[in-house]
Each structure stands twice: as structure tokens, then as C-alpha cells.
Amino acid sequence: MHKERISRLRNLMKSKDLDGVLLLGDYNRNYISGFTGDESFLVVGLEKAVFLTDSRYTQQAKEEVKDIEVREYKGKVEETLNSIIEELGIKKLAFEEDIITYKTYMNYKENFQCEMLPLDGMVENLRLVKDSYEIECIKKAASIADRAFEKILQFIRPGESEKEVAVELEYWLKRYGGERLSFPSIVASGERSALPHGQPTDKVIKLGDFVTLDFGCIYNGYCSDMTRTIAMGDPTEKMLQVYNTVLKAQEEALKSIKPGVTGADVDKVARDIIKAEGYGDYFGHGLGHGVGREVHEGPRVSPMGTNVLKPGMIITDEPGVYIPNEFGVRIEDLVLVTEDGFETLSKSPKNLIII
Template sequence: MRNVMGQEQLDVVIILSKENRRYFSNFTGTSGALLITNSDLLLLTDFRYAEQAKDQAPLFEVKQHTGVLQEALGKQLKEMNVRHVGIEDSLTVGFLVGVKKETTTCEFHSIESEVNEIRKIKDEGEIQKIKKGVELCDLAFNHILSFIKPGLSEKEIGLELEYVMKKNGAEGIKANHVIASGERSALPHGAATNRIVNAGEFVKMDIGAVVDGYFSDFTRTVVIGEPNDKQLEIYEIVHKAQEEALNYIGPGKVCSEVDEVARSIIREAGYGENFGHSLGHALGLHIHEKPAMRSTDKSVLEPGMVITVEPGIYLPGWGGVRIEDLIIIREDGYENATKSTKELQVIDPQ
């Protein structure tokens, strides 16, 4: 970050988002601001988190403020007599107005792309946390195969998955769990409802465990009872699209080109309009980070990037299939952290 400050001629950088606060300082409280200069590290927080901050962020001088954070931050900037200030895009207009009430000499500059660039390469410590999360997803999926049966609701299935992950070490789950059955499996982000699952239906499960702040992401689609020809067709197309993308992916490959490998298979099978999201996305302290494997992202994959590969086909009124693995880009190729089978799992309807 200090290298960025030198290049951009910034006097100070303010870090406010919870993910970036944790990344740069290890502080996990819900309120606070980091101020990084070329010589100092300051963490502003209130009474609730002052002791926690001292324990979690030993490299930072912890300064306890009173009143609202934005006003305290503005006063601190005024005291420091700085002019060029780097800020994240997550800073709200209202918060910035509050800061400016206390200081009128600062010029604010976005550092969002620079922060994304710093965070996109994960070190081995970060990777191990993500891999542990994927292990919990694998464990939950293997358990749920013997749990699912007709008559259960989507919510019951989702709660069981969550229970298994948390019981075995997850500190949380990603917010957008998808448990979608029957015709609802055509919803890419169909959150669990009270809908009852029935024989003859797909059940799509997109889950993720959080370990020490780091997210994982995992999707499998199963069928209750013997699949019909249409279900087999759609599943095999998605499976093939993912396998071809995995055969292509690796360091030096361009995100948009990897996306096209999978997308072309689905398009040539006649379902191009039914695959409307990107092939994958990076993750870490946030469930969706950059880069993304989509047609508009020309980023080059580098060792240390962690990214999902998740093609899907979604047919409104009928159902849908998605298969998702979590990939770590390595010097000599990639490591697939997801171990669960991708063969279509047929759930006994009895």
C-alpha cells in the first residue's frame, strides 16, 4: 500500500470497509478506520472495540474516539495536516460529507483498483483458510446426500447444511445460500423457501463456509429419483462445459477466454441464452472479488489467485443445473480444492 501511495502521491490512505480493515490490520470490529501514512499506522475506533483493536492489530496505534466516526476521522485528518487522501469506493457520500465538515483542505482520490490489485493474490495462509472452508462444504454435501428425501422443504435442507458446516468449524456461512428445487432450480440465486422437494426433481445447492473471515463457494445439483432424458442432457452439457474450462485454465490464461471455453459448449448445445452469469469469480474476505471470468474481464490469471468455475443452464418453468468448483491458480497449473464428485447423484426417493 505504501508503494501505491508513493506512485499516486498520497499523504494518507483511509481504510473503512470491514474486509479491508481485516486484511490490512487483522481488526474484526464492526466500526473503525485505518489511517496509513508513510511513517505511521493509526486505528480509530470507539469504546466498544478499543481493547479488541489493541489485541488484534498490534502494529497499529489505537486511538479511541468519541462521537461519530466520520467526524472523528475528519478531525484526525485536520490534525495530521494532510492534503491528498486515498479512499475506497465503498465510502458513502453521507460519510464523506461528515468527514468534510471537519476538514476542508483534503482532496480525495479513489484507491479501489489498487486495493483490489493488492488483495487478488492470496498467500498460503489465506489459501489454507479457503481450503478449510471448501473441506466443510464437501463434508456437508456428502452428509446431505443421505439426508435429502421427498417431503423435506428447501429450508430444512439448507439448515441441515448450515448445521453440519458450523458444527465442524465454520464461523459462518455466505449470505446468499441457494437451495432451489424443481422449477425453482432455474433461479440462479434462488434462496431457500418452504417449498417441498419431490421425486423427479433437481435440487440445486450453492453453499459456502466462512473460516477465519475467508469465504468458500460450492455448488452441486442432484436429482431425486431416476433422471429423465432432459435432465441427463442438461446435466451432461454443464458437466462438459466445466471440464473443458478446467482443462484450459491456468496461469497466463485470460479470464474472458476461459469463460468463452465453457460458454461456447453451452451455446453450441442450444442453451446459450440460458447461461446468463459469469463463469466464475475470485473470492477471499469477500464472496465476490476480482477478477471475474466474464467476457468483459481481460485479467490474466496469476499464481495465488483463487477463483470459482461454475457454469450453469437455467430453463424457466422447468429447472436448472450448476456445478461449481473452487480453483487455486499455481505456477504449474491449478489445484482444485473441491473434492466432491461431479457425477450426477441420484437420491433414493423412498
């Protein structure tokens, strides 16, 4: 698996006239190498690759990193990296320009005997389409989220605080096998549900509130992401209208997902429905994003989403309407693009749940 990823990376390197790549960001380095730790370095040349770490991770790297030589450094890492660069005959080295700080870049530029060039999203582009192992890991992370949601429906009641609900939700995400959270869980109730990223507070959930729950976990290094909005007691006519509008937008956008369309095409389906119902001004974010090793990665599913969808991409479909000082609704599924359409990975019900 990782041998094939290195091969694909080298093909890209050749197409861009590069003979070396330096990876130190956790997501890209671990994607290519199979390592699960942090604070390590991967130098990929056209014929050989070297994984460099310190004594804290040497044994772990030797167990996890296959088809790549593992070395331990002592002293100044830039000197060891330069010796590897010279050994591999690298003259043009691409680096993660959005990971390395200016200070580190200047340090490397001073020490490395090669030309340094921006990587320009090369590895991120490889990560856009998931292989079978990645898809299975994300499916498992999504199933854990579904099971945790079942449990939270048994727990959540008027009188509980948003923080109490978040703690319970996070317990079940980990209890069912999540390594950690994909992102800080969102639990926002009542007027606070109009905050798209409302973090849980001590606010007590009341009868008549909408409660938005946005959460996910990581399984074998891969993320899930799901949102459901539920009602505490009977909703008002306006609440029902908004909920049904968001649900229709979410489901119609889902039907439009297939290879060959762009993220902007899918976004437009949902956005047009919400605009037609008069709530266009209350849907300010993009419809979705890619999910993988990071919970927010390519491709974009928004008016600026130019990537053409391909089989193996995993994206979210999450329209929302947020009316300030009243309430908000968001419904989100995790979706796999298949050869002839899509597969919904989030299995939790989307009809309005009233507690």
C-alpha cells in the first residue's frame, strides 16, 4: 500500500522535474510512510527514501514504516537531513510550504545544498482519492459515530447542559472504538443553534429548543464527520419549515453526487433550494468538504469547488440555515463517491427526531 503511494509520488515528482521531497507534516508524512507518530521527517528521492526520527520513535518507526530505511538522528536535524539530501543526489527539493515556518525555511535554505521549491499540494492531491483500506477505516469511523448518536438520543433531555451532552457523546465515541475526536464536538441549543460552530457551554437545553450535534471520531488515523439537528418537544411551524427545507436541500444534493460533476455543481443544487424558500441569506458556508486523514481536506464542495468528483473521494453534504437570535438547522452525511453515483456512509436517520 505505502510502496504504491511512494511510486505515485515519484511519478508526480518526475512530471514536475523534482528529484526530492521533504515531508514533516504529520498527515502527508504518515500517509506516504505508514508511521502513526509525529515529529519525524521523510525524504523521498527518485530511487530511495529515508525516514528520519529521534530516539523516542525509533522502535515505533521500525515496526510501522515498511519499504523505507529508518534512521535515528542526534544533534542538529538539519545537518542530518542535508547529509541525506546529498546521499540521494537531490538537487531540487520540494517542501510543504504551508507547514514549514519562515524561520525553519531560512534555516534549511542556509544548510541544504540544494534548491528548495514549494510542494504545491502534491501529496494532498494524491490523498483526494481514497484506496480500499482508507475507505474501510472511514466507514468504521462513521459507524462508530452512528452508534454514539443512538446512545445520545437515549441521554439527551431538557435540563441537561450542552457540556453534559458533549461529554456523554464523546464517551461513546471512544467507548465504541474511536481513537480520539475528529474535531471538538459541537453541541448548540436554542438560539445558539444558529452558530454554525457553536461549542458546548453550560447553557441548559430547554423544551422547544433545536439542538445541533456535529461530531466525529478517528479510527486508524481516519476521520468521520456527521451532523444531526433534533427537537426538544414539538417544534414551531417555522422550525418545521426550515428543517424540511434543509432536509430537502441535503437529499437533493446527495442525489447529484457522481463522478464527473464538480463540488460547485453539488453545492448549487442545495443552495438553489434554500434560496427558493427564502433562506439563502442564512446559508453562508460551503455545502461540504473532503474527509480523510484530516476532517477538512480536499475536495471543496462549495461555489469555489473546482475539483471534479472521482470514485473513491469522500465528502460531506451539510447544508444549513442559521437565523440569528432564533435557531439553526444543519444536516450532514459523510458520502463516498462511487463508480456510478454515491454511497452514504452516515446511516443515522435524518427525519426530524422529537424528544
